Amino acid sequence: MHPMLNIAVRAARVAGTIIMRGYETRDELTLEQKGAHDFVTQIDKDAEQAIIEKIQQSYPDHAFIGEESGTTGENEYTWIIDPLDGTTNFIKGIPHFCVSIALLHKGRLEQALVFDPLRSELFTAGRGTGAQLNGYRIRGTQPKDLSNTVLATAFPFKDKSTFPAYNQTFCKIFAASGDVRRSGSAALDLAYVAAGRYDGYYERGIKPWDVAAGELLVRESGGIVTDFKGNNDPLNKGEIVAGSPKVIRGLVSHLKNL
Ligand code: IPD
Numbered sequence: 405m406h407p408m409l410n411i412a413v414r415a416a417r418v419a420g421t422i423i424m425r426g427y428e429t430r431d432e433l434t435l436e437q438k439g440a441h442d443f444v445t446q447i448d449k450d451a452e453q454a455i456i457e458k459i460q461q462s463y464p465d466h467a468f469i470g471e472e473s474g475t476t477g478e479n480e481y482t483w484i485i486d487p488l489d490g491t492t493n494f495i496k497g498i499p500h501f502c503v504s505i506a507l508l509h510k511g512r513l514e515q516a517l518v519f520d521p522l523r524s525e526l527f528t529a530g531r532g533t534g535a536q537l538n539g540y541r542i543r544g545t546q547p548k549d550l551s552n553t554v555l556a557t558a559f560p561f562k563d564k565s566t567f568p569a570y571n572q573t574f575c576k577i578f579a580a581s582g583d584v585r586r587s588g589s590a591a592l593d594l595a596y597v598a599a600g601r602y603d604g605y606y607e608r609g610i611k612p613w614d615v616a617a618g619e620l621l622v623r624e625s626g627g628i629v630t631d632f633k634g635n636n637d638p639l640n641k642g643e644i645v646a647g648s649p650k651v652i653r654g655l656v657s658h659l660k661n662l
């Protein structure tokens with residue numbers, strides 16, 4: 405494993421311990437509202453702080469973009485961190501959330517991990533070295549079309565005025581596919597695409613920390629990642645489609661006009 409990814413794994417495990425402790429005592433947590441239907445807990449903040457401190461012990465000059473603390477420093481190496489992806493699940497006691505950490509070098513995704521502390525599942529990827537789950541190679545699926553796929557998506561809960569348009573497209577995608585899930589963790593959705601558990605995923609309204617690690621995981625597992633029009637480099641576009649080339653083609657044919 406690349407030394408920088410190794411440090412990120414250690415940082416994710418520290419965050420995982422904080423998250424699990426918080427999960428067991430979540431009734432005592434105070435919630436802070438960041439926006440419409442968007443909450444943060446002290447656990448999100450503590451986990452992010454712990455990740456940054458752990459990485460800084462080895463790489464004091466690196467820069468960080470964290471969901472909770474914003475941008476710290478400037479460097480050709482920049483870590484993108486979502487300390488707890490699936491906060492609503494965490495708060496409600498739904499056992500589906502994770503830590504997501506990605507490393508950019510000169511703007512290019514180099515290393516990535518998604519860690520599910522409840523299931524002890526660690527998804528890792530390095531550019532050009534494939535994707536792994538707990539050290540074993542993973543590959544995405546290669547369906548011939550959408551017909552028997554199990555897809556994942558997310559409802560636009562932060563801006564419900566966009567729901568009617570989203571729903572029109574959803575109806576078409578649902579009709580064309582086998583079934584569709586909404587899990588509440590974009591980072592895990594992408595890790596599951598990389599692991600072949602979901603055949604594809606799409607969402608609008610995401611931030612770089614939701615999807616940076618998942619993007620590299622999907623690419624290194626043989627899939628591709630685009631925006632709703634099928635263009636590359638979705639990280640800063642606020643929307644993402646992931647899956648095999650044929651799944652992307654099927655999804656983008658519906659999503660391109662949304
Ligand atoms: C959210 C989750 C959710 C997705 C949202 C994200 P958070 O992240 O990934 O599944 O639909 O777009 O904001 O707030 O739990 O870190």
Ligand code: CA
Nearest residue numbers: 486489490614
């Ligand atoms: Ca997130």
Ligand code: CA
Nearest residue numbers: 471486488489
């Ligand atoms: Ca988060």
